[in-house]
Amino acid sequence: xxxxxxTAIRQDEAAEAGATVLQGRYGVYPDKPLPEFDTxxxxxxxxxxxxxxxxxxxxxxxxxxxxxxxxxxxxxxxxQSAGLLPLIEWGCAPWAPAGRQCMMVVYERPAGGRVMAxxxxxxxxxxxxxxxxxxxxxxTAALRELTARGVSxxxxxxxxxxxxxxxxxxxxxxxxxxxxxxxxxxxxxxxxEHGMAHPAGRGSxxxxxxxxxxxxxxxxxxxxxxxxxxxxxxxxxxxxxxxxSYAALVGEERLPLASIEVLRGLLCDDPAERWTIESLDLxxxxxxxxxxxxxxxxxxxxxxxFNGKEYSAARDLGMAxxxxxxxxxxxxxxxxxxxxxxxxxxxxxxxxxxxxxxSNATGALGDSRAAAAAMLAKVCMVLDPTAPIRxxxxxxxxDGFGPLLAWMMAGRHDPRxxxxxxxxxxxxxxxxxxxxxxxxxxxxxATYRELRDQLRIPATGHGLERCLYLLNETLPLQSGxxxxxxxxxxxxxxxxxDGAARRADTKAWPFxxxxxxxxxxxxxxxxxxxxxxxxxxxxxxxxxxxLNLLAILQWRLGPAELYGLTxxxxxxxxxxxxSYHSRELRAELEAEIPRLVRQGSLLALxxxxxxxxxxxxxxxxxxxxxxxxxxxxxEIADLDSASEAREARALRLGQQSAAIxxxxxxxxxxxxVTLMELW
Amino acid sequence: xARKPVGTTASKARRxxxxxxxxxxxxxxxxxxxxPTLILLFFGLLPTLAAALVxxxxxxxxxxxxxxxxxxxxxxxxxxxxxxxxxxxxxxAEVTSVLALLMAYGAAGxxxxxxxxxxxxxxxxxxxxxxxxxxxxxATQLKLVERWGSDVSTQDAG
Numbered sequence: 126x127x128x129x130x131x132t133a134i135r136q137d138e139a140a141e142a143g144a145t146v147l148q149g150r151y152g153v154y155p156d157k158p159l160p161e162f163d164t165x166x167x168x169x170x171x172x173x174x175x176x177x178x179x180x181x182x183x184x185x186x187x188x189x190x191x192x193x194x195x196x197x198x199x200x201x202x203x204x205q206s207a208g209l210l211p212l213i214e215w216g217c218a219p220w221a222p223a224g225r226q227c228m229m230v231v232y233e234r235p236a237g238g239r240v241m242a243x244x245x246x247x248x249x250x251x252x253x254x255x256x257x258x259x260x261x262x263x264x265t266a267a268l269r270e271l272t273a274r275g276v277s278x279x280x281x282x283x284x285x286x287x288x289x290x291x292x293x294x295x296x297x298x299x300x301x302x303x304x305x306x307x308x309x310x311x312x313x314x315x316x317x318e319h320g321m322a323h324p325a326g327r328g329s330x331x332x333x334x335x336x337x338x339x340x341x342x343x344x345x346x347x348x349x350x351x352x353x354x355x356x357x358x359x360x361x362x363x364x365x366x367x368x369x370s371y372a373a374l375v376g377e378e379r380l381p382l383a384s385i386e387v388l389r390g391l392l393c394d395d396p397a398e399r400w401t402i403e404s405l406d407l408x409x410x411x412x413x414x415x416x417x418x419x420x421x422x423x424x425x426x427x428x429x430x431f432n433g434k435e436y437s438a439a440r441d442l443g444m445a446x447x448x449x450x451x452x453x454x455x456x457x458x459x460x461x462x463x464x465x466x467x468x469x470x471x472x473x474x475x476x477x478x479x480x481x482x483x484s485n486a487t488g489a490l491g492d493s494r495a496a497a498a499a500m501l502a503k504v505c506m507v508l509d510p511t512a513p514i515r516x517x518x519x520x521x522x523x524d525g526f527g528p529l530l531a532w533m534m535a536g537r538h539d540p541r542x543x544x545x546x547x548x549x550x551x552x553x554x555x556x557x558x559x560x561x562x563x564x565x566x567x568x569x570x571a572t573y574r575e576l577r578d579q580l581r582i583p584a585t586g587h588g589l590e591r592c593l594y595l596l597n598e599t600l601p602l603q604s605g606x607x608x609x610x611x612x613x614x615x616x617x618x619x620x621x622x623d624g625a626a627r628r629a630d631t632k633a634w635p636f637x638x639x640x641x642x643x644x645x646x647x648x649x650x651x652x653x654x655x656x657x658x659x660x661x662x663x664x665x666x667x668x669x670x671x672l673n674l675l676a677i678l679q680w681r682l683g684p685a686e687l688y689g690l691t692x693x694x695x696x697x698x699x700x701x702x703x704s705y706h707s708r709e710l711r712a713e714l715e716a717e718i719p720r721l722v723r724q725g726s727l728l729a730l731x732x733x734x735x736x737x738x739x740x741x742x743x744x745x746x747x748x749x750x751x752x753x754x755x756x757x758x759x760e761i762a763d764l765d766s767a768s769e770a771r772e773a774r775a776l777r778l779g780q781q782s783a784a785i786x787x788x789x790x791x792x793x794x795x796x797x798v799t800l801m802e803l804w
Numbered sequence: 805x806a807r808k809p810v811g812t813t814a815s816k817a818r819r820x821x822x823x824x825x826x827x828x829x830x831x832x833x834x835x836x837x838x839x840p841t842l843i844l845l846f847f848g849l850l851p852t853l854a855a856a857l858v859x860x861x862x863x864x865x866x867x868x869x870x871x872x873x874x875x876x877x878x879x880x881x882x883x884x885x886x887x888x889x890x891x892x893x894x895x896x897a898e899v900t901s902v903l904a905l906l907m908a909y910g911a912a913g914x915x916x917x918x919x920x921x922x923x924x925x926x927x928x929x930x931x932x933x934x935x936x937x938x939x940x941x942x943a944t945q946l947k948l949v950e951r952w953g954s955d956v957s958t959q960d961a962g
Contacts, residue, residue: 706952706953706955706956707951707952708950708951708953709951746952747952747955747956750948750951750952750956751952751956751957751958753944753948754945754949754956754957757941757942757944757945757948758941758945758957760937760941761938761941761942764934764937764938764941765938771930771931771934772927774930775923775926775927775929775930775931776923776926776927777863778923778926778930779922779923779924779925779926779927780863780865780866780869780919780922780923781865782922782923782926783865783869783918783919783921783922783923784865784868784869784872784919786869786918786922787868787869787870787871787872787873787915787918787919788872789872790872790873790876791871791872791873791875791876791879792872792876793876794876794879795875795876795879798879798883799883802883802887
């Protein structure tokens with residue numbers, strides 16, 4: 126009955142007009158939402174395979190303002206693995222409800238529904254055999270597949286697990302590609318470190334973070350409920366920190382003995398000791414190990430009073446200092462914390478670290494508030510080296526800056542704190558707290574340096590927008606100029622701008638800060654000179670910089686003809702034409718540009734309007750004309766001012782003339798008389 | 805550089821004085837021979853002498869103007885003296901001849917008129933030429949502006 130109904134729906138869907146077609150094969154139906162498959166960041170809609178209409182599919186539509194995990198999509202497309210919802214296809218297509226192109230991911234539609242319908246929904250209790258068979262087995266296979274493909278899931282939670290069949294025997298992991306890693310994860314399913322971070326700033330994390338999330342899912346299934354449902358995220362974090370994750374979640378609950386071992390292993394707060402896939406394999410094959418005991422943080426002999434509360438562990442205190450930032454600075458600066466660490470906690474290393482941070486802050490020149498803020502960030506790192514970077518209200522994992530910045534800019538949240546954090550090189554302090562060499566950290570350090578350098582330059586092509594695209598390679602271009610397109614690849618930029626020429630105000634530039642930042646971040650070519658020109662105060666130089674940049678793009682990536690964009694840019698070259706002095710040349714340029722526009726070649730247009738020989742000849746001709754004009758002006762001034770001298774000269778000339786005439790007449794007469802005498 | 809031999813300048817000066825003395829003596833020796841000519845020239849060229857004495861300034865053209873025509877007017881009588889007997893009596897007869905004096909002095913007067921009339925004419929011609937030049941220069945400037953724009957008149961532009 127259910128199968129017949131599903132078939133009827135699919136046929137109906139396939140016949141429906143107005144479907145978006147993805148990759149020429151998959152129809153996605155905007156008028157058939159499937160809220161039961163929604164994720165917090167992506168809406169689900171019915172989809173159909175046009176070659177196989179019997180196949181039940183659904184599509185998730187990504188938010189265009191957040192970076193999707195296209196590397197995960199690429200890795201998982203077509204993968205048929207136990208425990209993974211099959212990802213059939215992904216790509217961009219026009220999406221009518223949003224009035225623009227959107228990234229969409231087509232999945233096979235699970236027939237059995239979600240394992241847990243919602244965060245507060247009822248949950249069926251599983252026994253340890255069921256957990257092992259239906260969950261641990263398939264999900265271990267799924268995680269092995271993910272690990273082999275070099276991606277982490279980071280969205281393992283019961284509300285993102287589905288029963289694949291109507292018999293509800295097989296559980297699969299749902300989507301993990303439509304939103305940044307960890308964005309939709311409740312704090313419950315995140316490790317302590319990631320739980321402390323802003324949801325958008327949790328970073329892609331590692332495989333062991335997935336193991337932890339799996340452990341939390343197991344706890345909930347074995348208990349048949351969420352044991353900490355009534356607890357706030359902050360309280361849950363404090364409990365996890367104080368008691369360890371296993372104790373915080375399981376508490377006094379009674380669990381099957383066989384499950385305790387796997388739960389202790391998966392919920393171990395030390396990533397180095399946390400169970401791996403191999404440990405799960407061993408456990409599944411029946412080998413039993415002694416359960417890991419939670420390592421509780423060292424407690425001080427006497428507690429540290431801060432902000433009306435008493436703290437006896439460094440990690441707890443670090444959280445409190447980071448939360449009450451302004452109140453924490455004087456407490457740290459007066460040396461009480463160092464003393465407490467040294468005497469009450471007996472942790473000389475941490476005390477030395479705090480002392481060094483305080484000493485640096487008090488001895489620093491310049492902005493004392495900035496130095497104090499950096500000092501407290503450092504102190505928080507010393508107290509809890511595994512915690513995210515905490516700077517004022519910003520809590521972000523080192524690899525989470527990109528998604529967090531995208532989230533901030535998408536939601537119009539003020540990104541100044543994040544920029545300040547990068548400018549003050551707080552991530553460098555975090556890296557300084559790492560022990561031993563790590564290539565990842567070296568790469569991160571280089572990235573932070575580049576981000577800082579970019580933030581220091583306010584010009585177009587730099588700043589926060591550049592950081593946004595440097596950090597989020599998969600983020601589509603956020604420019605309003607191409608708001609209807611989904612430009613994720615540099616090759617799509619020029620066609621998108623070409624299309625925008627039909628809609629946009631062609632008196633405005635085809636560039637804004639986002640377009641330039643996207644272009645420069647994705648173009649593997651040094652365009653520093655063009656960027657400099659783009660920010661030039663001289664409008665002609667700026668227009669030439671813009672044209673040059675576009676021409677380079679067309680030259681390197683095509684397409685060969687861009688009629689709309691060339692026309693758009695051609696109409697903006699007034700300042701360039703005016704930069705030539707010769708009126709004849711200007712007229713010639715104005716006459717020639719429409720012909721070049723009809724060719725659709727930005728390169729030809731650029732070469733024509735910025736011909737070096739032509740420009741030099743114009744400059745030389747102009748300089749010559751200036752000299753001629755100045756010489757004429759001087760001569761006119763001389764003529765006007767020297768009338769007396771000219772009169773004197775005229776008098777002298779007249780007298781000389783008279784003398785010459787007289788002498789000539791005298792000589793002529795003498796000659797005549799002489800001749801008459803001789804004859 | 806080679807040194808000049810000592811006493812070269814002094815010997816040149818001595819040689820110059822000696823030559824002048826020789827020339828003066830030769831001239832004095834010739835005076836008895838050309839005295840009739842000198843008498844005629846002296847009286848006939850009195851206007852030229854007067855013009856040379858009257859004119860002041862660094863550049864003197866009046867005596868040239870007067871002298872040129874004055875000599876032209878006197879020249880027939882000078883030839884007549886040379887051809888009809890180069891004697892003092894003949895010379896005195898010529899200088900007392902009304903016709904000769906009229907011709908010599910009349911020509912000198914014409915020369916003076918020339919000296920007075922020509923400078924204003926030349927001044928007018930120079931003024932007209934200056935105006936024409938100014939108009940040409942302004943036309944050139946206008947063409948430059950038409951071809952290169954008004955920036956051409958500023959030295960720092962471009």
